[in-house]
Amino acid sequence: MRAWRKAPPVLHTVIMSNSIGAGSGTNQASSGARPGGASRPRRPAMLSPREADEISGDIDPGLRGEIAHTTAAAIVDRARASEDPEVVERLVRLVEDEGLDVVAGLWADSPADTLPGALWRMYVLREWVRRDPSTVADRYRLGIDAAPVPNVVAGVVTPPGPDDVRAVADAVLSGVFAGDLAVALERAGAFCRVLATGAAFDADHVETLDALYATRMTRGAASLVRTAEELEHAAGLWRADRLD
Template sequence: MTRDHQRPVLQPGTAFDWVIGSDEPGAAHRLAQETSWALLDRVRSVADPDVVDRVVGLASGSGIDDIAELWAHEGTHSLAGVLWRLYLLRRVVAADPEGSAELFRRGAAAAATIDPVVAGAAEPVTPGSIAQLCDTILRGAFAGDMGGALDRAASYCRIMALGSADLADTRDAHDDAHASELTTRALRYSATAHELHAGARRWRDGTLA
């Protein structure tokens, strides 16, 4: 379910240079809203797999820096905020594919919920299958059911939180610093899971800004 929103206004590049970092109250927030909805509308209206692939591929290229500048400070009450979190999950996997796969395997083994089924990583879980999972979630957000994609991402984050906590327990007696880092990571994944679940609810009831 989408919300009623104003059609984004196309502006020249100089206007964007002015808005980013502007002191005008709400300018960056408005730009984040406009660009996120414009991108979503554009991809869905074209319905071209190549376009979807290019948008998903922003997470593994230099385009992620532009997205971060526009969307990284937005909360999950907004489309920009939830899309940024989906891109960030993919970026983390790109930065450490082996480590991400290990955390997912540990988390899935420890899970007592249906989260591994909802997340839907291909077996066996490998760095490649985790990257593919994050790409599939992003594709779902742009070309499928946004609410379902966000719920799937939330399940992924809960699994990664469990995996981080489990690995932290094994490292606790040998490497306090690493164990502490993993515990912090578990908390961040857990918080992101909650945010994405809330974003899915807002999408479905039409309150996502």
Template sequence: MSTNALHHGSGSVVASRTAFTPTGSPRPNRPGQLDPAIVAGIAGGDDPSVISEISHTSAAALLDRVHHTADPEVVARVLTLVDREGIDLIAELWSRAEPDSLPGILWRLYLLRSWMRTHDGAIARLWRIGEPVATAASAIAGVDDAPTEDDIARTADSILAGAFVGDFAVALERAAAFTDVVALGLRVEAKHLSCEGHRDKAARLLHTASNLMVTSRDFRHGASLWRRGTLE
């Protein structure tokens, strides 16, 4: 997978508040494990206040359910929620939530996992560019200085799983550290492209890197709010 697949407007990553919104994901014919009442609420959800309530309630219920179970099957179903439900349905639940809210943060965590697993090859290469030697970011994110595609996929699952079965704030800090390094890799790559005269490509990479940095700040702010007990 080349870095071109990560360019703004490529169809894989589009300009968004989250920096890595995947597009073109297939949506299953029927929803998997979502409460039918939630699905019904979305179907008639023109009222922003109703959608907001559903968004916050569903995020809190999902997190609470997994935190209070040791069942690995439940954890596995939550990790693959987007894979089973399709990104569109999850987007209707959480994508309109503010980044300083629980549903907004969960939306970004799920998108981060999808993005990492879809572009594991390109992201592994960008990590090696942005983090050529192990640093504090490597330790926080849980990635060494030369990750493989499989390492990136495992890290994607590990970060999201940590949000549900570990310390939520730590998971957000891992996500932030990870996106920081990938953003740095994009900036280094953009500099090389610019020097070679590929200014349009360089500009697209810089745009994606900038969006990633915003998302990283969202993750860190979310971690701070969680520790203060105000992330709702």
């Protein structure tokens, strides 16, 4: 069982700041409101920064799940209600500033059909792009013409360079906090589908030279397709007011 890690300071700031929304997090930016003006389900009680920091060692899976849902709902609801570009930028850079293991401690165990699970997948995708933009750009170029998504949905210029894919990854994640969250999830899913197609083509190209590496890339492509499906499903749940 993973040991609990302290919530990063930026989450404490967003969750607890009086300047970013108020109350139970039912306020939303109008561009991302759920269909029909439906109100959000009631959220679990909020932990204070001190209470979160004092949790150490192995914790009950139910409590970990409650913390995951609470933090995910808080940062999404309140960041969107604040409409503050600086808050959005800080949240986009969360993994970069705090470390992937810190965010993993919050959300990595969450199912794909939950808000924290969807956020985790979005952050992992963005971190991959940030760390290896050249490979991502190459895979995108290989996959865009054959992937079953419109280029405009994935949102990358053609042909893309490393800076282009980084910019799109940031823009897609920004949409979680300052746009239509369902569209952001769908764009991330489309991006994954293009990369999966490119990885499959790349695997075919290197199979005669390195069969083991080709097999690993093929498995990676399958994983990207699965992630795309999960993100697209999460988008549908958000529109149905069922992504919690």
